Amino acid sequence: MRAIFQHRAVRHLAAALFWIGLWQVAAMSVGQRILLASPIETILSLISLLPRFDFWSSILFSLRGILCGYWLAVMIGLLLAAVTSRQKVLMELFRPLLAAMRSVPVASFVIAALIWIPSKRLNILISFLIVLPVIYAGALDGIRQIDTSLIEMARIFHMPFLNRLRYIVLSASLPSIHSAMRLGMGLAWKSGVAAEVIGIPTGSIGERLYRAKVYLATPELFAWTLTIIALSALCERILSLIFNWVQRFALGRSAQRD
Amino acid sequence: MIKVVNVNKSYGEHAVLRNLSHHFPKDRVTWITGASGCGKTTLLRLILGLESPDSGRILGVPSGAIGCMFQEDRLLHAASAYTNLQCVQRRGAYTRAAIENALQSVGLEGCADQPVDEMSGGMRRRIALLRALLIDTELIVLDEPFKGLDEATKALVRAFTAQRLQNKTALIVTHDEEDIRTISGEILQL
Structure with a gap:
């Protein structure tokens, strides 16, 4: 045993x-299944959703928006960290903005955003706003891990740029960036779907969740929740595979499993 | 020729170099010696451009790559010996066989694929030295290159270094008179 x-x-x-x-x-x-659906009822509800076209179209709608916001946050967060790590004035300038973004509740962002943008674009903006400070902080931490004595060495040897990037910058900063991106992926899904539940864009997972709650269809509510967990886990897994590949490229060995 | 002209360098109240002037000859080795704390490493850092003198000038330092062995190893610890030697080279400068031969010359045969963080201190010193000696450059700067090696290895590595430094401009910091006897050159006593 x-x-x-x-x-x-x-x-x-x-x-x-x-x-x-x-x-x-x-x-x-x-x-009472209205109060708490059992695992079996949840699975049966999920099975009944699987052949439906609107199940897959809702997944596609939310997946597209949330990943779009997520990757936008990753790119801008990395760029911002790279720039502000060299310019202390800019770092001080952005510090209060990013601290505020970390503290503002998702609901406040959503309600404010609904004034400016249509609800169908909400998940992009909200996942972007929630993920950006996480990626920025992770990337800054990663940049701090870069050994400045190796940078000096690379400068004196005129080490080719790609080798510097690969062996000095990426190998030191990737673990922190990876952690931030994994954390960010979970947050993107949580905040993106929360935004959809508040903004109720037609054809989104958030709308399905909202309707399931309104009609007291608790097994369906749980089935959608399971779907969100599965999608988030799948995205994290794909992210880890990408990172394993990048880390193998940078270090010549596979990323440590956690 | 590298010219150091009236160079002064202090750290706070502590003056390390006072009005130092010296001409380092081209295509020859110059040994830099002196008591601990007399400014040998500081002089190398000034020549490498890692620090600026408080006053005075340093002229004639080549603008290209410099083969350098620091006091610390400054190696890519997660990478192999081969990667450490290859990563500073221009593409195609050395074949794998040439690098393996060089490793063999300093007693590191069969170590090309061994990660540096699994090597002893002496092995790492030799990798750092090889990195400085293999690069195609006009100037080589070595800070106590044979420190921490046992006598037999030291003799092997000195012989390889002497061969690589023929007709090259090199500045080498040492405390060991035997180094100076083995590799001929000028001496700058600080």
């Missing part, structure tokens, strides 16, 4: 089964 639990996958599966079991017991104790 102990030997079986040596495998990480078995341990993960056992932990998941424990919590699903607890969920099932809780649902049976409550006895």
Whole structure:
């Protein structure tokens, strides 16, 4: 028995089964699917959603918007960190803005944004605004990890630019940037869908969640939540694969698994 | 020829170099010696352009790459010996076989693919030295290149260094008289 639990996958599966079991017991104790849908009801609801066109079109709508906002935040966050790390004045200038962006609730952003932009673009803007300070902070931290003595060495040797980028800059800063991007991916999904629930853009996952809540379709609400978790996990996994590849390129070895 | 003219350098109240003037001959080795703290490494840092003198001028330092071995190894610790030697070179400057031969010359045969962070201090010093000696440059600057090596390895590495420094302008900091006896050159006593 102990030997079986040596495998990480078995341990993960056992932990998941424990919590699903607890969920099932809780649902049976409550006895009302409107208040708490059981795992079985949730899975059945999800299965019933799978063949529907609007299920996939909603996923595509939200996926497109949230990833668009996310990657925009990644690019601008990295660029901003690269520029402000060299210019202390600019860093001081942006510090209060990014601190404010970290503290402002998603709902405040959404309500303010709805005045300016149509609700169908909301998930792009909100995921961008929430992810940007996270990426910026992670990239700045990564830049601080770069060994300045190696930069001096590279300058004296006239080390080719691509080698500097690969062996000195990327190898030192990638771990921090990777952590920030992983954290940002989860936040992008949370904030993006929250924005959709408030703004109710037609054809989004947020709208489906909202309607499920209005019609007290709790199993469907849970099924959509499961879908969001799966999408977020899938995006994180793809991100990790990309990072493994980049890290292999930068260091010549695979990224450490966490 | 590199000319150091009336150079002064202080750190706070502590004057390290006072009105130093010296002409370093072209295509020859110059040994820089002196007691600890007399400004040997500071002089190298000024010549490398890593620091500026408080007053005075340094002329004739080539604008291209400089082969340099610092007091610290300054290696890419996650990368292999081969990558460390190859990454500062222009594309195609050395074949893998040439780099493996050079490694063999300093007693590091079979170490090309070994990550530097798995090497001993002495092995890292030799990689740092090779990096400085293999690059195609007009000037080589070495700060205590044989420090931390055992006598047998030191002899091997000195011989390789002497061969590589023939007809090259090199500035080498040392405390070891044996180094100066092995590789002929001028001496600047600070």
